Amino acid sequence: MMPVNRDFSRCAALSLRILFVLAGSVHSQQGSDSRVMDNITVRQGETVLLRCEQGGAMTHTAWLNRSSILYAGNDKWSVDPRVSLVALNQMEFTIKIEDVDMMDEGQYICAVQTSSQPRTTSVHILVQVPPKIINLSRDIVVNEGSNVTLRCQASGKPEPSISWNYISNSGGLASEDEYLEITSISRQRAGTYECTAVNDIGKDVQTVDITVNYAPAVAEGRDVGVTLGQRGVLECEADAVPEADFEWYKDDRRIFNGLDGMEIVSTGSQSKLTFFNASESDFGNYTCVAINKLGNSNTSFLLYFQDGSGSAMAVHAHTCLFLIAFVSFLLHL
The missing domain is CATH 2.60.40.10 (Immunoglobulins)
Structure with a gap:
């Protein structure tokens, strides 16, 4: 017959005693003393102390959580490294739980076996958890x-x-x-x-x-006057998401960048058509078209001749003046 391990026997006997005390508190057996402490509220991540008053001729004592033994006297039964013994004497039996989490919430029981009768003290830990957005x-x-x-x-x-x-x-x-x-x-x-x-x-x-x-919305075009041989710029602005692509036309003919001494530069919401050396053939009507996948919008400009004094006239203003003078001459005949 195999010998029985003495430590195992003592451990089993102690377990039976503790569970008996617990059962006695649950079923309110005659001769047992059951006490309920106030709930303990603790925030997630903090440390909580569980204190149990001793007193009397104590023979066995233990802290339990949901029928699992945390400590039996000085012996730690829990494998959780966050649980440790703080004090064990005739006055108190205190254990500590660090870094408290939701899994620690619930009822804890201090079971004490004295020479006269078993006694249990229970406390409920409530764990408060800060908000965390989990589905956005x-x-x-x-x-x-x-x-x-x-x-x-x-x-x-x-x-x-x-x-x-x-x-x-x-x-x-x-x-x-x-x-x-x-x-x-x-x-x-x-x-x-x-x-x-x-x-x-x-x-x-x-x-x-x-x-x-949304589809582009183009700001109203502003006519521009320029002197022959000078630099002129037409500016087109469009509000659109996604950003618009720009196309430029003179009358019905599309203008491509780099042709006929003109440059098109489009950045973000703006497109510029630049004439570096304005000639008579450059004067006229222009159209800017802004396009994205939701639609398009356009606006028109007039590039006109402006003499050196700053007064604006059409490209063929001299022809108009000639006609006026000719009509005046006829009226005086």
Whole structure:
């Protein structure tokens, strides 16, 4: 017959005693003393101390969590490195749990076996958790007039409240719910939206960007006068998302960069048509067309002759003056 390990026997006997005490407290057996301490509220990540008064002729004592033994006297039964013994004497039996997490929430029981009767003291740990946004809509790109729904969900204890704020342009509260719905979105509502999750412990803030695509809108063209042989520039500006591509035309003929001494430079929302050495053939009507995938828009310009004194006249102004003089001569015949 194999010999029985003495330590194992003592361990088993102690386990039976502790569980007996626990069972006695649960079923309120006659002759046992059961006490309930106030709940302990602790924030996630903090340290909690569990104190149990001793007193009397103590024979065995233990701290248990959900019927699992954490400490039996000086002996640590828990494999959790966060749990440690602080004090064990005739006055108190105190253990410490560091870096508390949600899994530590629940009932803890101090079981004491004295010479007279078993005694249990129970306490419930409540763990508070700061908010954490766990489900957030991604940045989105939509066409103007579309319906948009943004979602923001957060965990935490107590349960966090959620709000949406529009932080671009004028800003302001957009919603007090985890969902933000924008019907028929306009270009003015593009920008950054901020989701805030708040509870008694803290808050978490994250943002979502909405890009609104819309067709180009071109600013009205401004006519330009230029002296022969001098430099002239026509400037075309378009508001569009995505940015517009530009095309230039003289009458119905498209102009390409680098031809006939002209240069086209387009950057961002602006396009410039430059004449480096204006000639009579350059004067006339021009059209700027701004195009993106949602549509196009255009505006017209007049490049006209301007003499050195700064007064503007058409390219063939001398012809007009000749005709006026000729008519005046005929009237005096």
